[in-house]
Amino acid sequence: MSDTPAPPDTPAYDPAAIEATWQQRWADRGTNSPDLASGGDPYYQLMMFPYPSAEGLHIGNLFAFTGADIHGRFQRLQGRTVFEPIGFDSFGIHSENFAIKVGAHPAALTPQNVVNFRRQLHRAGLMVDWSKEVVTSDPSYYKWTQWLFLQLYKQGLAYKKAAAVNWCPSCKTVLANEQVKDGQCERCDSLVEQRLLEQWFFRTSQYAPRLLDNIATLDWSETTRQAQRNWIGRSDGAHVTFRVANAHDVTVFTTRPDTIFGATWVVLAPEHPLVAEIVTPARRAAVDAYLERTRTRDVVSRKVNKEKTGVFTGAVAINPATGQPIPVWVADYVLMEYGTGAVMGVPGHDERDFEFAEKFALPIVRVVAGADDDAHAPLTEAYAAKSDADLLVNSGHFSGMPVPQAKKAVVAWLEERRSATPVVNYRLNDWCISRQRYWGPPIPIIYCDSCGPVPVPEDQLPVVLPLIDDFRPDDSGISPLARHDEWYRVPCPTCGIMARRETDVSDTFLDSAWYFLRYPSADRADVPFDAALTRKWLPVTTYIGGNEHAVLHLLYSRFITMALKDAGLLDFEEPFTRFRAHGMIIRDGAKMSKSKGNVVNPDDLIDRWGADSFRTYLMFLGPYEEGGDYRDSGITGVRRFLDRIWGPVHECTADGAPDATVLRKLHATIRKVGDDLPALGYNTAIAAMMEYVNTMRASERTVHRAEVEPLLQLLAPFAPHMTEACWEQLGHTTSIFDSGWPTYDPALLVADVLTIAVQVNGKTRGTVQVGKDATQADVYTAALQDPVIAKLVVTEPKKIIYVPGRLLSIVV
RNA sequence: GCCGACGUGGUGGAAUUGGUAGACACGCCAGACUUAGGAUCUGGUACCUCACGGUGUCCGGGUUCGAGUCCCGGCGUUGGCACCA
Incomplete structure (x- = not known):
């Protein structure tokens, strides 16, 4: 952006080039793929995986991912082995409905969307281990979703019953109770009807007391815990x-x-x-x-x-x-x-x-x-x-x-x-997982006239979803797969006579109720999750996601984990040790939506400002856990901030000693940023770094290398590409993310001269400068030198209160 | 109706948890450098007042030397749940 003629030895800050270079290097060097088997001090940083829409990544997705990524990168700078995977929640009614709308096949559309999402996620500079990506609509994944169903079936936790269910006449499918709001379909707002259908259920209600009692042990956002309590009821x-x-x-x-x-x-x-x-x-x-x-x-x-x-x-x-x-x-x-x-x-x-x-x-x-x-x-x-x-x-x-x-x-x-x-009594119902739709994992059950319902033997999984053209649902309440004899007529696995497959597919929430178990073992075709890796990496250390999933997704995941524990397949029963809900990004005070025409396209912003500025700006909008109001004009301030670091890095000197005032501010900043990041206080951490840069550059002085080098480490989680480039410029040959986190010297935090506010009868009347070891009497004496204060304090004070280092309150 | 969160300049938001309200940034104003400025740099910017000074964190009370912060009562915004007995 800057046309300012730079000094001959300073290349302009060119985000597009730098970001492409470093993304390529990270990929080539495997920087973001930790050795899961041998890495010490494991930290599993999970973000809620997206549904790959045709529109591409929403700014809200990037807000969520960036915040999680910063947390992961910070943990890595703290010396932990951080595993930060991502995947795609590509099955489900969302994808299917969209395909129908544009007259395409979901099996053709989904891979395209995934490619686009992958491209956008790469551009955002996330520290994702791409070697462990999962795609829920891929047979290598849903094979294990079906396996999971069978494990629950074996334990008696999956059962079929005729039930009055919620039928959405527009989506033409059954909805879970939790997908019905005010008698309307949560997705399309159609009036929901009652229908009596045979459905598969999971016995979530059986786990209600445990799901409720465990909430007390979870380090989760309080709003989320409360939502779960209310839901379990x-x-x-x-x-x-x-x-x-x-x-x-x-x-x-x-x-x-x-x-x-x-x-x-x-x-x-x-x-x-x-x-x-x-x-x-x-x-x-x-x-x-x-x-x-x-x-x-x-x-x-x-x-x-x-x-x-x-x-x-x-x-x-x-x-x-x-x-x-x-x-x-x-x-x-x-x-x-x-x-x-x-x-x-x-x-x-x-x-x-x-x-x-x-x-x-x-x-x-x-x-x-x-x-x-x-x-x-x-x-x-x-x-x-x-x-x-x-x-x-x-x-x-x-x-x-x-x-x-x-x-x-x-x-x-x-x-x-x-x-x-x-x-x-508990309000929590059993979870209806049947969907009379096409785009999901077929439920692995075969109905035999003589044997009854027979589970598909595990060695015959996956039950592959056939590629059919007439996948549209109709009003019959019968799944599209039932129209295909060649698919659904199969021999009974037990007795061999002709039998029929279950033609319903399972709820998308089942796909996402276990994906975090799959990530570390995503490249294993022989098991859903490797025992040793799972023991080492799970439960998830920190999970960051939206509170719109406070109830369903998180509750289902907890239920599945408990059920697997009871089946002896896991040795823990709570999947997410720590969960933090991020806020929502709005624009002009309203949710971004196509109908309001206030959607921001992340690609355009990254093209114009660079991913580092974009990431940092998103985090600067407001407190991460509350969200913020996106304003177009604000990003210039953040871009300027990065520019103001780029210059000094390229022009700094290693001669002499760093300035004492700057150094004190630096150490205060290291402390502040180090305190803010674990608590997701991103906006205040950025403000603290801006303050530091203002101090460091005051009066256009030449910056010392020791003043700017630790700043790069503090900034690295926010602006990973730019700080890598600067780090290299300073002569380092390894990633800044393996350089550790700077430490601060508490002794340096105390200024030699303190400014003390002086109040008389509760009103601030002035300030005095005193040495750092001044006593109450010293401060009082100094205060009386101030003519304004002396005028107000004519008699012996009734009371004097001294808050060391902060203020003196005189009552007369 | 029930439960929760929130209410601070023109704007987004800070405030070490009871201690100088408005950090940081946007915007705006002025200046510098410029052929130019939607670039960069410097300074200013809560409100009233020429000033001295006064007033200010949704409103009204209270506690305290001191309240954005704590207590009581309103109002407003927002999220979740809702014929769950």
């Missing part, structure tokens, strides 16, 4: 049994057993198996009509439109606390998939029940009251406040007891009468 309560005349008992789940004296009805979910049994002949027609109505209602109006509906079954249950008969209703505000599919209606203390009671004129009884409330005043809304001072009322011999205590006491009392048991 532990709630402590009780099962309470209600007698129903001439029928089975109804068991409900409640977290408020203390309110049972106020339960004035019981409700079953429409799908509850007992509905058919308890309904009285007189009410059967009405109930059947209601069930029919809910069945045909789509998920949206059921889950989003919260208008209460319901119907009385005619049955009567006995409240086990009061002994009173209460009606049994059916209503769709009760969900079959949670708890027991039945609840007790306590309108006084639950908003939903209150609404239901008002609509159907059911009795509302108050059984909890705040200390100052009248126990007999009618309720105008549900009283669900959770103050510990709330007391039970109208609750027999429990009246007057505080709520927390009553929760336990009531259950214990009912337990004695065999009407209740304490229960912990």
Whole structure:
């Protein structure tokens, strides 16, 4: 960029040439491919691998990768053997839908996209070990995804059941519950329908307590840990049994057993198996009509439109606390998939029940009251406040007891009468992994009329996804692969008679739930992951990624790891020791998107400014874990900063001694950057280096070699190419990344003269210069020399507070 | 509705965790060097005031010698969850 005539011996800083040169050298010399078997002090630096879109790398990808790369490079400068792999999450509905949209085949499009991504990632100067790349749609990878399915199957963790599932009519596939938001498809926003299909599930719910309890042991971003806790959704309560005349008992789940004296009805979910049994002949027609109505209602109006509906079954249950008969209703505000599919209606203390009671004129009884409330005043809304001072009322011999205590006491009392048991419930469901789509790993199961479902023998893996032209999904709910007899008709592995392959493929989240296990062993065709390498390199030391995967991807990965541990295939059960969520890059205060037309193309920016400036600028936008607002104009400042280092490196002198002031600033900077980098405080580390460069170059002085050389090491993680070139210019023949991290001398950090702020009655009135060993009395004496302060301090101060090295506060 | 995060100049953001608010950078203003400047360098830049001085970290209270930071009550922005009993 600079046209300034440089001194004859200083070549202009030309990022394009330097970056190409060093990327080539790193590749030729294997600089970024550590010896995984022999390298000491292993550090596994993982970044979330991208889905290779046709648009190429998004600026958000590069923000994420650069931050992770800086962390990895810093660890390497600290002397660790750093393994920083990357790959491509190339299977899945994203890739398939895009292929359909542009009329191409995903098997043709994906490799093109991967080539483009690889090119862009190389340009960004990441310290990636390209010899360990994985591509999830490659048979050499998905062979092991299928193997993984079989391991879970063997353990009884994979099972098939007919279930009401979420069907997206636009994507034409089943969606996991977690892919449905407000009754809409997370991907395309279509209204989701309910369908009853046979699906494969993993028993994630079985691991809920462990997945929850382990969270306490993880060094993860707090927001991510909280999101996982919420998702797993532990709630402590009780099962309470209600007698129903001439029928089975109804068991409900409640977290408020203390309110049972106020339960004035019981409700079953429409799908509850007992509905058919308890309904009285007189009410059967009405109930059947209601069930029919809910069945045909789509998920949206059921889950989003919260208008209460319901119907009385005619049955009567006995409240086990009061002994009173209460009606049994059916209503769709009760969900079959949670708890027991039945609840007790306590309108006084639950908003939903209150609404239901008002609509159907059911009795509302108050059984909890705040200390100052009248126990007999009618309720105008549900009283669900959770103050510990709330007391039970109208609750027999429990009246007057505080709520927390009553929760336990009531259950214990009912337990004695065999009407209740304490229960912990989790919100976490089993993971539906079936997808009625084409672009994924076929689920390795064969259905035989005489043997039933038979797993494909492991030595016959992979079940190769056939290259077919009519891969588009249709509305039948049957996978495209089912249209190909020649593929799906196979002999049964057990008995040899003609059988049928499973034609569904598995969820993309399964591909990514184990990829970190594959990386170190990516070049091994004989095993999914080598035992010795895995023991040495896993769990992942630091994982950096987006919080949009806080729940699904991270939870599934944790589940898979636990399942493999239980199968004896791993010796750890948490895959990611440390996880940090990076923030999001926005532009003009809004998310970048094509529709808003505010997308920034990374290729253009690297062409114009160079990867080093681009990387450093992205990290300078704001705190890494919070993200930042991308502004086009700001990158000039960072480019200028690099230019201002490039010059001195080429013109520095080794004669004489470095300047004392500069040296003190240098050591302060080494400390600051060394403290900031492990905590991902990239923006402040860059600011500190800028400050140092301003000091170093003050008054256009000639810079000493010892002033600039350590700076290159501090800057190297941000601007790897430029610092390598400068390092070479200073006469080094090996990579700067093998040069270690500079140390600072604490003795040099203390200035000889300190500036102390002086406050009088809390207001800053001036500053004084004192020697570094000055006492409170010295500072006070010095302060009184200041006429402004002397004028304010006319009497003996009431109080003097001295904060050593910082300020003196005088109270008069 | 529930849970969490956040609120600082024209802008992005700093602030050693209770100690001189606005580091660093963008932008802007002025100057230097220039045929030229969208290059480079130097200086200035929170607000009010000619000045002395005063006021300032969303608003209102409080604790403290001292509050951007801690406490109480509001308002706003944003992310997640949501008929989960």
